[in-house]
């Protein structure tokens with residue numbers, strides 16, 4: 720009983736194959752492709768995989784990209800299933816004005832983070848930071864209620880916006896510095912501290928709202944870039960999205976959780 724989890728963001732498709740659709744399942748294979756290279760999957764890294772029995776994914780890159788991914792999946796006899804954010808799922812309550820409009824990647828990452836925290840100890844308020852194409856900073860209270868979150872441009876978008884909006888900011892990538900003294904360092908540090916500052920602010924909001932010091936988890940392709948610049952203790956998790964997809968899959972594919 721193999722399970723394929725797919726996360727299609729605005730930059731890359733990430734996939735993981737497990738031996739079962741349940742938390743703690745054994746990872747059999749994994750990979751990532753830029754969206755331009757999706758058409759390589761069926762004849763490339765997916766060609767030699769054991770056929771997945773179940774699949775669950777989340778996609779925020781639009782319907783055209785979703786169709787391109789599903790075409791590659793025709794290699795196997797497995798029904799594509801995509802998570803849609805809902806009012807509640809897997810112990811989490813969605814506080815968004817319109818729960819369906821919340822990015823499904825955000826919802827799934829929060830579910831993964833909440834269960835990861837519960838597996839480690841007692842429930843606490845939780846900040847979930849996802850550093851991908853965009854950056855999201857979510858606040859969840861100790862009862863599992865998603866209170867709301869921030870959306871910011873990621874490193875790449877911030878730099879491109881400054882490059883296209885000005886005449887004098889076409890420079891190579893710099894270093895993060897406390898007091899940047901050249902344009903490259905000023906841009907790299909500005910972007911990094913914009914994100915770190917947003918996380919710090921959300922941390923304060925949640926601490927004040929709940930009266931308890933929140934836990935903090937960070938994930939996403941560019942999470943490692945942020946790690947040295949954070950102001951609070953946090954756990955850097957490889958891919959919270961896959962943790963979340965395993966939680967949802969275990970509930971959705973009931974009876975399918977026992978490894979073959």
Ligand SMILES: Nc1ncnc2c1ncn2[C@@H]1O[C@H](COP(=O)(O)OP(=O)(O)O)[C@@H](O)[C@H]1O
Pocket residue numbers: 727728729730731732850851852853873874875939940941
């Ligand atoms: N090996 C890598 N390939 C692509 N992007 C990377 C890599 N390492 C870090 N990044 C950074 O991560 C961001 C993309 O992260 P990712 O989690 O793939 O985003 P998304 O989920 O939005 O597709 C890019 O903006 C890039 O700056």
Ligand SMILES: CC(C)(COP(=O)(O)O)[C@@H](O)C(=O)NCCC(=O)O
Pocket residue numbers: 728729730779820821822823824825851852853854855870
């Ligand atoms: C905020 C996002 C663009 C993040 O995308 P990503 O960086 O993971 O590619 C995505 O979650 C999205 O399109 N959300 C829909 C709007 C919302 O969550 O309010």
Ligand SMILES: [K+]
Pocket residue numbers: 727728729824849851939
């Ligand atoms: K993402």
